[in-house]
Amino acid sequence: MHAWPASEVPALPGKGRDLRIHDTATGGRITLDPGPVARIYVCGITPYDATHMGHAATYNAFDLVQRVWLDTKRQVHYVQNVTDVDDPLLERAVRDGEDWTELAERETALFREDMTALRMLPPRHYIGAVEAIPGIVPLVERLRDAGAAYELDGDVYFSVESDPHFGEVSGLDADAMRLLSAERGGDPERPGKKNPLDPMLWMAAREGEPSWDGATLGPGRPGWHIECVAIALDHLGMGFDVQGGGSDLAFPHHEMGASHxxxxxxxxPFARAYVHAGMVGLNGEKMSKSKGNLVFVSALRRDDVDPAAIRLALLSHHYRSDWEWTAQVLADAVERLARWRAAVSRPDGLPADALVEEVREALADDLDTPAALAAVDRWAAAQTADGGTDEGAPGLVSRTVDALLGVAL
Incomplete structure (x- = not known):
């Protein structure tokens, strides 16, 4: 599966700072010090409702991680999956009377278009669950043969008790895990399971649903968590730098994946840091598929909203915070974009070397984008009020905003 084209990232003078970021597993900030190649895995979409603002906020956060690393003169090995077969996708296809593969292909293509418009840097490897199945099957067989998995009516489940580190990613107790498991695709009430929290590794073929050759497992399809584990291990190996996604993935998805x-x-550990973006709401409620209150990037683009303004709207909130999308949030971003563009359109301006360092420091401090935007706001306001004589300053500000924030002025 191919990703989307990469926008050029301008080179800035000097060198960026190492990233200090909040790690869900430890509950505090850690300083990431990758080797020459930083490794990151971000969980991708289930392609039936691309690309809503919650998606955009999540991928914006991890795009910033890449940009901070690139500014430290590292290379970045970024991997993202596409869950192009799963219950929600199949259910949506049935509801709409559409072939599930056509639905997945169309929504994945739309996602690529939105990521391109928003100048999100693409993954080096963009892997669909279906294409990963030949690598998933042997892993499930290995877990079963090692006694870390068991069969139940033809399905294969992972035994969470086989991992002494189970629970360390989310830090939740058993009762909280059980509630979230029921809400987020698990089946804690199924009779016969060794532990209610045990997740499915391989689902035996169901009538009317797609299935694949599972070798000794029999026909079926993979569970959700093992999909990402297979892809991450194949392309990044153990101990990669960041496992990323929305905060709703901490449990069960990232917890279970780590245990697998x-x-x-x-x-x-599976990953050195588990980093999670907050949820985006609308009209006082969490933005979600079930509530039908999604704001789509493609719809805004069709209404001629500049993608740079959409990105500024995302950047105006700290990535870990839960926030609400409103017309005012977008209007503020449109106005900010106009002010910035006017400020850098002058032939000369106020010196900007200090601004570059302010933006770098803000982003290195747990991706503090509100602080970074405030720094650019101050420069733009002073530039508008007084101006300056540094001929290189407007260009340097434009390159800084592009390289570190992904916004083209």
């Missing part, structure tokens, strides 16, 4: 990887490899 621990049991498969005997190594710990």
């Amino acid at each position: 990887a621990h049991a498969l490899t005997g190594e710990h």
Whole structure:
């Protein structure tokens, strides 16, 4: 599966700072110090409702991680999946009377278009669940043969008790896990499971649903968590730098995925940091598929909203905060974009070397985009009021905003 084209990232003078970021597993900030190649895995969409503002906010956060690393003169090995077969996708296809593969292909294509418009840097590897199945099956067989998985009426479940580190990613107790499991695709009430929290690794073929050759597992399709584990291990290996996604993925998805990887490899940790973006709401409620209150990037683009303004609207909120999309949020972003563009359109301006360092420091401090935007706001206001004589300043500000924030002025 191919990703989307990459926008050029301008080179800035000097060198950026190492990223200090909040790690869900430890509950505090850690300083990431990758080697020459930083490794990141971000969980992708289930392609049936692309691209809503919650998606955009999440991928914006991890685009910023890449940009901070690139500014430290590192390379970035970024991997993202597409869950192009799963219950929600199949249910939507049935509801709409559409072939599930056509639905997945159309929504994935739309997602690529939106990511391109928003100047999100693409992953090096963009892998669909379906194409990963040949690599998933042997992992499930290994877990079963090692006693870390078991069969139940033809399905194969992972035993969470096989991983002594289970629970360390989310830090939740068993009762909270059980509630979230029921809400987020698990089946804690199914009779016969060794532990209500045990997640499915391989679903035996169901009538009327797609299935694939599972070798000794029999025909079926993979569970959600093992999909990402197989792709991450194949392309990044254990101990990669950041596992990322929305905050609703901390449990069960990232918790279960880490346990799968621990049991498969005997190594710990799966990722050095677990980083999660907040949720986006609308009209006082969490923006979600079930509520039908989604704001789509493509709809805004069709209304001739500049993608740079959409990105500024996302950047105006700290990535870990839960926030609400409103018409005013967008209007403020449109106005800010106009002010910035006017400020950099002058032939000369106020010196901007200090601004570059302010933006770098803000982003290195747990991706503090509100602080970064405020720094540019101050420069733009002073530039508008007084101006300056530094001929290189407007260009340097434009390159800084593009390279570090992904906004083209």
